[in-house]
Amino acid sequence: MKTTAIPRFFLLSLLLFLSLFLLTNIRYHRRPPPPVPQGGGQEDHLGSTQDLRIRPGYSSYDAYIRRQLDKTLNPKLRKIWTTRDWDRKISVFSKHFQKLQAENLLKNSSKSLCIGARVGQEVEALRRVGVSESVGIDLVPYPPLVLKGDFHDQPFKNETFDFEFSNVFDHALYPEKFVGEIERTLKRGGVCVLHVTLSRRPDKYSANDLYSVTPLKDLFRRSELVRVRKVDAFGLDTEVIFRKKR
Template identity: 80%
Template sequence: MKDMNVSSKPSMTISKCIFFGILITIPILLFLSHKNSSSAIVTTTTTSSNSDTDLKIRPGYATYDSYIQRQLNKTLNPKLRKIWTTRDWDRKIQVFSKFFNELKNRKLLLESSKVLCIGARMGQEVEALKRVGVSDSVGMDLVPYPPLVVKGDFHNQPFDDANFDLEFSNVFDHALFPEKFVSEIERTLKPGGVCVLHVALSRRADKYSANDLYSVEPLKKLFKRSELIHTRTVDGFGLDTEVVFRKKR
């Protein structure tokens, strides 16, 4: 009997160790399971939010004034201004005339339309409009170029509400505040008015750009008071996509 009692003690000790080991292991497994579930949730959330990264604002502007000054550095560059008014003048007018004639053929632009060209620099767009029969048109840029272009900031247009039938721009990439850029277009467009944007989706814009656009989806979200009419591929001085919205009546 004595020998039997002695041999049973190690067996009882092992059983206790196994029992306590299981008790300790269960909470650890539950913790790890919960952690993995949390990680999966975070990963899913991060993936779904990537759709909002199709419009990225470039860093490097400490103040709005520094942003404006950088834009002015390009617009006032004497070498560029000479190119815009000589070598590029007729070529750009021909290309813009083609674009505007296509808009006329689709009945989006009429000869009676009142048109604003945003970021028009030297006014080639305005001259092109006049050549296709749309005489009531004006350009807007930080630096005026009379009589084709008046002074204005596209983040805060100097025009009344519901003033234009059509607004055209190929400088969306220069907007530091895209939502303000779009809201000003929608403010100054008449109900039923059309906005035509030329943007770059397949390549990055120049060093003076303030944002990078990777799809049309951010534009659809920004135009809260308008509906998308169509998109198409174009070849417009480095810009590859035409996006057209109509302001709801």
């Protein structure tokens, strides 16, 4: 019995060593695929993986919200937005909206929504050019101009607005939900105007990077592209306009 026990022991040890070696070798050579970020994979639905990329690094949706609030609640930024930047931004937004009025894309009677409006300069600009029924939404409210709301889940009924404007598409962790909520709350024939930046990284709080207009055209499934043009809008360089199909 003793003569057979020793070979069995060494045989088992050898098999264990070989198994561990093989597992380690396979694990080293077969690198696992990169983790899918929160909101990732939506690009695959668009067929434009190179033109819309979700930034990784968010362990949960709560982590993403906390990251966005770091900017929105920053006391220094809020002071700048409500003092030094207040009139300047209202003036620039007003000029953009007046151009849209001249093209009959925005009317004084339009019920309007500004998405991700922070302290509401764009809302105030709409009201000053005559679009009185205008409101904004943001994670942090700023009454009476801005209501509390998540642009991934707008707090409004279907087909509420005639006009929607946003310059925070790059902050959307779920671009498909962002656009889906616009098309849900926009009336048939209603107009959506987005100011975006292409081919370069927006600020450090951005959740996605957009490199062409193609992903937007794919996302707006219930709308038609009206036009694309270059703009100079606080670091954003492109204006994209859609009209919801009737």
